[in-house]
Amino acid sequence: MSRVVKKFGELVGKNIEKNPKKSLRLLKAGYTASGIQMKYFSKHDLLPHQKYASVICNENVRYSLSKPDNSAVVNIFFPCELLHAMDIKPGFIEGMSVYLNGAGSERYFIDYAENMGISQSYCSYHKALIGAALSKVIPKPKFIMNTTFACDANIITFRTLAEFWNVPAFTVDTPNSDSNEAIEYLEDQLKKAAVFIEDMTQRRFDEDKLKEIIKRENRSVYLYKEFLKELSYKYIPNDVTSEMYKLFFTHILLGSKEAEKYFELLLTDAKNAKLSDKRIRILWCHTIPNWQKSIKEIINNERYQLLAIDMNDDALIDLDESMPFRSLARKLLYNHMRGSSNRRAEKLLQMAIALKADGIIYFNHWGCKKTLGSSGIVKKILEKNGIPVLILDGDGCDRQNINEGQMRTRLQAFMEMLEGKNNAVCLQICSDRNSSRL
Amino acid sequence: MQYVCKYAPIEIAAGFDMDAEFLNPSADNYESADMIIHSNVCSFSRAIVENRLNNDNAPLLLTTCCDSIERASDVLKNQEQEVFMLNLPHNAEHCSKLLYKNQILKFIDDLSQSLDRTFDIKKFCSAFNDDDDDEVVTGPYISVMGARLSSELLEYIRRESPLPIKNNSCTGLRKLPKPLPGGSLDELITWYSGALLSQTPCMRMTDIKQRRDLTEDPNLCGIIYNTVNFCDFYSFEFSKLKAVLKIPILKIETDYTNQGGGQMKTRLEAFFENALSDIKKEADHVDILSGDSSYYAGIDSGSTSTNAVIIDNKKNIVSFAVIPTGTKVGESAEKAFEEALRKSGLEKDQIKNIVTTGYGRSKIHFRGKDVTEITCHAKGAYFLDPTVRTIIDVGGQDCKIIRLDHEGNVLDFVMNDKCAAGTGRFIEMMAQSLQLSLEEMSTYGSKWTEEVVISSMCSVFAQSEVVSLIAEDKKLEDIVHGINKSVASKVVALGKRGKMEGAYMMTGGVARNVGVLSAIEEKLGEKVIVPKEPDICGALGAALLATEIFKE
Numbered sequence: 001m002s003r004v005v006k007k008f009g010e011l012v013g014k015n016i017e018k019n020p021k022k023s024l025r026l027l028k029a030g031y032t033a034s035g036i037q038m039k040y041f042s043k044h045d046l047l048p049h050q051k052y053a054s055v056i057c058n059e060n061v062r063y064s065l066s067k068p069d070n071s072a073v074v075n076i077f078f079p080c081e082l083l084h085a086m087d088i089k090p091g092f093i094e095g096m097s098v099y100l101n102g103a104g105s106e107r108y109f110i111d112y113a114e115n116m117g118i119s120q121s122y123c124s125y126h127k128a129l130i131g132a133a134l135s136k137v138i139p140k141p142k143f144i145m146n147t148t149f150a151c152d153a154n155i156i157t158f159r160t161l162a163e164f165w166n167v168p169a170f171t172v173d174t175p176n177s178d179s180n181e182a183i184e185y186l187e188d189q190l191k192k193a194a195v196f197i198e199d200m201t202q203r204r205f206d207e208d209k210l211k212e213i214i215k216r217e218n219r220s221v222y223l224y225k226e227f228l229k230e231l232s233y234k235y236i237p238n239d240v241t242s243e244m245y246k247l248f249f250t251h252i253l254l255g256s257k258e259a260e261k262y263f264e265l266l267l268t269d270a271k272n273a274k275l276s277d278k279r280i281r282i283l284w285c286h287t288i289p290n291w292q293k294s295i296k297e298i299i300n301n302e303r304y305q306l307l308a309i310d311m312n313d314d315a316l317i318d319l320d321e322s323m324p325f326r327s328l329a330r331k332l333l334y335n336h337m338r339g340s341s342n343r344r345a346e347k348l349l350q351m352a353i354a355l356k357a358d359g360i361i362y363f364n365h366w367g368c369k370k371t372l373g374s375s376g377i378v379k380k381i382l383e384k385n386g387i388p389v390l391i392l393d394g395d396g397c398d399r400q401n402i403n404e405g406q407m408r409t410r411l412q413a414f415m416e417m418l419e420g421k422n423n424a425v426c427l428q429i430c431s432d433r434n435s436s437r438l
Numbered sequence: 439m440q441y442v443c444k445y446a447p448i449e450i451a452a453g454f455d456m457d458a459e460f461l462n463p464s465a466d467n468y469e470s471a472d473m474i475i476h477s478n479v480c481s482f483s484r485a486i487v488e489n490r491l492n493n494d495n496a497p498l499l500l501t502t503c504c505d506s507i508e509r510a511s512d513v514l515k516n517q518e519q520e521v522f523m524l525n526l527p528h529n530a531e532h533c534s535k536l537l538y539k540n541q542i543l544k545f546i547d548d549l550s551q552s553l554d555r556t557f558d559i560k561k562f563c564s565a566f567n568d569d570d571d572d573e574v575v576t577g578p579y580i581s582v583m584g585a586r587l588s589s590e591l592l593e594y595i596r597r598e599s600p601l602p603i604k605n606n607s608c609t610g611l612r613k614l615p616k617p618l619p620g621g622s623l624d625e626l627i628t629w630y631s632g633a634l635l636s637q638t639p640c641m642r643m644t645d646i647k648q649r650r651d652l653t654e655d656p657n658l659c660g661i662i663y664n665t666v667n668f669c670d671f672y673s674f675e676f677s678k679l680k681a682v683l684k685i686p687i688l689k690i691e692t693d694y695t696n697q698g699g700g701q702m703k704t705r706l707e708a709f710f711e712n713a714l715s716d717i718k719k720e721a722d723h724v725d726i727l728s729g730d731s732s733y734y735a736g737i738d739s740g741s742t743s744t745n746a747v748i749i750d751n752k753k754n755i756v757s758f759a760v761i762p763t764g765t766k767v768g769e770s771a772e773k774a775f776e777e778a779l780r781k782s783g784l785e786k787d788q789i790k791n792i793v794t795t796g797y798g799r800s801k802i803h804f805r806g807k808d809v810t811e812i813t814c815h816a817k818g819a820y821f822l823d824p825t826v827r828t829i830i831d832v833g834g835q836d837c838k839i840i841r842l843d844h845e846g847n848v849l850d851f852v853m854n855d856k857c858a859a860g861t862g863r864f865i866e867m868m869a870q871s872l873q874l875s876l877e878e879m880s881t882y883g884s885k886w887t888e889e890v891v892i893s894s895m896c897s898v899f900a901q902s903e904v905v906s907l908i909a910e911d912k913k914l915e916d917i918v919h920g921i922n923k924s925v926a927s928k929v930v931a932l933g934k935r936g937k938m939e940g941a942y943m944m945t946g947g948v949a950r951n952v953g954v955l956s957a958i959e960e961k962l963g964e965k966v967i968v969p970k971e972p973d974i975c976g977a978l979g980a981a982l983l984a985t986e987i988f989k990e
Contacts, residue, residue: 115931117677121478121668148528148644152505155528155642156674171644173528175537176502182525185537341512364476369668372476373483373509377516400891405906 001104001291001399009104012137016108020136023105024065027137030103031062047237049265053245056258060248061099064091068139073161074252075146075154076311077335078172079190079328081217081255083145085210086197090252091141093157094287097128098244101291101397109135110398123367124398125287126157133161140165143200145193149174150337151370170196178333186329194325207324213255214321214328220254221316223263230270231307232355235279239300240290243309247287250312276305276356280418283357284309285348285378286364286371287396294408298415307355310348311337341374345381352387359388359418361411366395388421390414441499442486442507442586444612445526445634447542448499453562454555459496462609463489464588464694475513480506480669482586485694487513495519497552499545501526504642504671522548528644530635539631543624559623566616575602578657582607583679584664584672587692591664591702600710601659606652608640608672641671649675653683660686662709667693689852700797701836705853708812712848732790735778736980737771738811739763739798742834742862742947746774747977748782748789751985753821757782758974767798775804793980797835809983811976812840812851818979819943820846822969828938830929830958830966831975832948834862839933852932859900860928862948868921871904872914876951879918883953886919888912900924918953926957943967945975 001009008030015023035058042051064071071089074080080090100106106124109131114120116134118127132138144167146158155171162169172189175182194205230236253259282304289295299306315335319327332338336347352360360382364372379389392410395401439451440461448458463485468477471487483506490498497520500511511523524541527534546557579602582595586609596603604610614633617626639646653661661679665672676689688709690702731750738745740763747758759777763770771794779786791806799808811831819829820842829840837860841849854860869879890912892900900921907917925948942964948954949972959966969975 111931117673117680119665119670119673122670122673152642152670155644156670159644159646160674171528173534173644175527176508176525181537181540185533188533340515341509342516364478366478367670369479369505369670370509373479373506374512375476376474377512380516403903406902 005102005104009106009108012103012105013108016112016131016135016137023135023137024139027100027103027105028062028065031058031065031099034058034102035062045237046242047265047269049262049269050239050242050245052262052265053242053249056253056262057095057245057248060089060253061091061096063089064096064141065138068141071141073141073144073158075158076247076251077147077150077174077332077337078145078252079147079332080252081210081213081324081328082190082194082197084213084255085206086201086203088142088197088201092252093129094125095248095252096132096138097125097397098290100128100132101399106397107400109137110400121367122156123151123153123365124395124401126153127367128397130157130160134164140167143167143196144169145172145196146170147172147174147332149176149332150335151368153367168196168200172332174332174338176339178330182333183326183329186332187326190325190328210324211321214319214324216257216260217255218318218321220249220260220263221318223260223267224250224316227263227267227270228308228313228355230267230273233276234270234273235276235305236270236273237302238306240288240296240306243284243306243312244288244290246312247309250314250316278422279303279305280415280422281305281307281356281358282418283307283348283352283355283360285344285360285362286311286368288363289394289396289402291399292394292402292404292407294404294411298408298411304415307357308351310344310351313351314347337370341377342381344374345378348378349382349385349387352382357387358422359390359414361390361392361414363396364391364393366393366398366401388414388418439499440496442482442609443501443503443526444609444637444640445501445503446499446524447545447630447634449562449565449614449630450542450546450549450557451499452565453546453557453559454549454553455558455561456496458565460609461486461489461498462586462589464590464696465489466696468695474517475509478668479509480504481667481693481695482669483507483510486510490514490519491517497522497549500524503640504669506669520552527635528642530632530639530643530645535628535632535635538635539624539628542627542631546627557623559626563617563619563626566614575604576657577602578659579604580660580662581652581658582610582662582664583652584608584676584689585666585669586610587664587666588694590696591692594703595662595706598706598710606638607664611638611640613637641675653679658685660709661688662706663687663689665689665691667691701853704797704810704812708810708848708851711810711813712816712851733782733784733788734981734984735775735789735792736814736977736982736984737775737792737794737796737802737805738814738974738976738980739767739771739794739796739802740811740833740835740976741797743973744770744774744796744798745974745977746771746778747974747981748778748784749978749981749985753982753985755978756784758971758977760973763798767801768803771798771802772804791984793984795976795980806984809980812838812848814976814979814983815945816840816842816846816848816979817982818975818977819945819969821978821982822975823941823943823967825941826943826967827940828933828942829975830933830938830942830944831946832861832925832929832944832954833946834866837861837929837932839929839938841938854928854932860925860932862946864900864925865921865948865951865954867901868904868918871901872908872917874914874918879921880951880953882915883919883922884956885915886913888916890916890920892917892920892924919957922951922953922957925954926961929958930961940964941967943969945969945972947973 012023012026038054074090076092076094083090106128109128112135113127113131198205249259249262315331375391382389439456440459441448451458465485465488468484470491471484499522501524581604583606663676736747744763745760748756757778759774761774794802794805794808795811795814819826831838837854840851944966949968
């Protein structure tokens with residue numbers, strides 16, 4: 001963390017109890033400044049889609065802070081197409097917490113939440129946002145919408161926020177099955193969610209607009225799938241922060257005009273990219289602590305291709321716009337973050353094969369019981385299929401809950417191992433060629 | 439058929455002539471489980487895995503009640519164990535009941551195929567009986583709430599509590615009515631699904647309004663609130679109840695191992711001693727005698743040192759002794775007592791009463807009575823300075839924050855969990871890494887120039903962080919300052935859970951560490967009183983209690 005960010009974080013943190021409004025003003029000013037920097041003075045080595053993403057994501061977070069009356073707080077998996085159809089802007093807690101981390105202030109909010117009795121073993125993305133809400137730093141939204149999937153924290157966090165802010169909340173109970181009956185159950189709830197939004201906005205739910213959004217989503221998904229095809233044999237420069245920005249577009253902004261433009265730029269950049277050459281190709285499972293020095297230094301390196309995080313390809317399927325609610329229900333249940341460990345392992349395997357990954361880094365985010373609990377099974381299945389896996393324990397959002405030195409050693413050793421493996425394969429090919437010449 | 443969740447349709451087992459067994463195992467260790475499931479999932483899930491890997495097992499019926507249980511199910515299924523997993527809705531609405539009904543019907547089919555037997559509706563219906571296994575509690579009672587707890591701990595609480603106990607923990611609340619006779623299987627299971635989902639909700643359900651009934655009972659005198667290590671559901675409710683309820687409430691955290699019993703015992707005993715004093719048998723006490731001097735002793739048997747204090751009937755300290763606790767608690771206590779006697783020039787038979795406290799309090803055979811260190815510290819600190827409202831006691835093995843009212847009664851207390859961070863042991867570990875003496879650790883930090891952050895919350899990781907800082911050639915003074923700040927932040931964070939307020943007094947051996955003391959003062963933004971002999975506060979409190987005779 002740079003000295004400026006550290007000082008800034010301290011300033012935000014020092015005020016959260018005595019003067020929360022000042023903390024909010026500081027955060028808003030900080031994000032506005034970084035937004036201007038991204039828009040007009042961004043890093044030269046970023047690709048057009050990456051520059052665009054940084055600006056749009058910044059705008060999304062600023063909107064929730066400055067226009068809360070037209071915002072809903074959601075979780076990353078909530079089908080925000082319903083909100084886009086009613087021109088309500090979603091702000092998702094995971095994204096907002098990452099921005100609190102970007103401002104060097106997450107620990108102050110986490111401390112606040114823990115002092116209010118939130119357990120230390122709780123997910124830090126959720127804890128940081130709970131701290132920001134309970135300290136009255138971030139403003140209350142118009143309403144709250146969330147799914148019970150993909151983790152228990154959704155039930156706890158949104159109930160706490162709704163009670164504290166005293167705003168209406170709607171929870172979509174996501175069954176753990178993709179049977180027809182489960183789809184119908186979910187479809188019914190999504191329809192009720194639309195009625196809830198009607199009540200909140202005092203406007204009739206615009207189903208035609210929802211269909212338009214779904215059409216746009218299908219176009220975006222098509223562009224993204226084309227991108228993934230390009231990615232399977234090319235080197236498309238990527239960095240950990242850009243890959244995290246992508247989560248905005250593959251989730252809460254999917255179906256929006258901004259997302260469609262993002263995927264157009266993404267595909268164009270991919271088409272202009274070079275062949276992969278002999279770079280080590282890494283698939284990442286779960287979120288990336290994009291603020292962590294060791295991870296940035298090792299992964300944001302031209303020798304390696306960061307392919308994707310699995311969450312950026314968790315539920316990208318064609319939707320039937322004539323049945324928008326049913327389609328959204330199907331999409332939610334299709335997500336590989338739902339269900340058994342074996343299901344997630346199978347998806348990772350498919351992705352690794354399709355993207356020609358040399359190895360997978362499975363990030364065990366502190367507090368994410370589902371990811372932690374699956375790690376052994378996933379590693380076993382993938383390694384059985386010849387894919388090396390590094391289980392990396394860490395924390396996606398809390399700087400104080402990591403051991404930088406240890407993580408660096410593990411990550412570096414894994415990359416060295418993969419390089420060694422690649423070199424051995426090259427040597428084997430060379431030696432085979434030489435022997436055939438002889 | 440084994441089950442763990444109150445929403446599990448376990449009466450179905452009877453329809454197949456099977457017994458239902460509530461699986462609630464504690465583990466000596468997680469040796470087998472740790473090989474296949476991460477140690478940071480909830481301890482109860484790990485206990486299930488550990489138990490099932492080491493025993494011959496009946497089929498296991500689980501629900502998707504939480505993330506950790508889902509993963510325990512995955513792990514066990516991958517070990518070829520017979521696990522039935524039911525998809526449990528998060529509410530009791532009409533559609534949810536229908537969805538769960540179909541889950542139960544599918545479970546009947548699956549079981550029928552697996553056993554090659556047909557389902558007997560009559561036997562199923564007979565599994566619902568009127569007999570309530572729980573003893574009926576009438577009148578004032580203490581409620582055990584929160585997450586599930588081991589049967590051994592529940593039994594201990596029942597045994598020690600001055601009032602009857604109601605088990606209102608997540609699994610203690612399984613109550614189903616009897617089904618009405620007649621009707622088709624479909625109708626019966628529709629009713630059954632509704633009855634299961636309509637029980638008093640646990641915290642994973644979205645609508646938990648009905649839980650208010652658990653705390654809005656005039657006979658409820660106190661709550662022991664249990665949380666399970668790495669289960670996130672219940673600490674939220676605890677914080678809320680703590681803020682709004684006027685009755686005493688104690689939070690305990692269990693990890694489903696058989697370890698840490700001593701600390702748990704201390705917490706529970708202190709809760710019964712202090713928080714429930716008004717409902718206990720009235721402890722009427724009188725000051726003993728006036729006129730000729732009589733003497734009383736208090737012995738605090740701590741993990742690091744054993745301290746003895748002798749006072750006279752006018753509450754003057756006559757002598758005290760501090761000796762390291764050896765391997766035998768009783769012998770150390772005798773030595774400390776003899777040392778204090780030697781210093782005072784008194785003989786054993788001149789001591790009218792002895793009260794013991796600390797971890798080893800019940801192992802000292804010559805005691806008149808043993809009292810927890812919570813009560814004794816409160817007594818001692820208030821005696822030394824009646825303005826004190828919060829005691830910060832940082833000892834060798836644990837850290838306690840005790841809040842007092844204006845009369846010196848314990849209002850509330852919190853203790854650290856089974857973790858060395860924020861304790862004397864943590865400082866010792868760091869001193870070892872830095873090759874400094876404890877005296878040097880105390881003073882080095884004052885000469886710091888660069889801010890160094892020890893970020894890890896875990897002592898073991900913090901030690902490796904310190905080693906990395908040494909490798910980075912950071913100044914010892916800066917590292918020590920970082921360590922002091924880390925201890926202070928852990929201690930103050932613990933205290934904030936107990937809503938502490940000044941005046942503060944720091945007791946325990948760590949109070950002698952001026953670096954930690956000033957870091958705590960900086961965090962609190964307030965001066966902290968340190969008694970001249972901070973180690974003997976507990977023993978002094980015990981001696982003061984010895985001057986009071988309890989009428990049976």
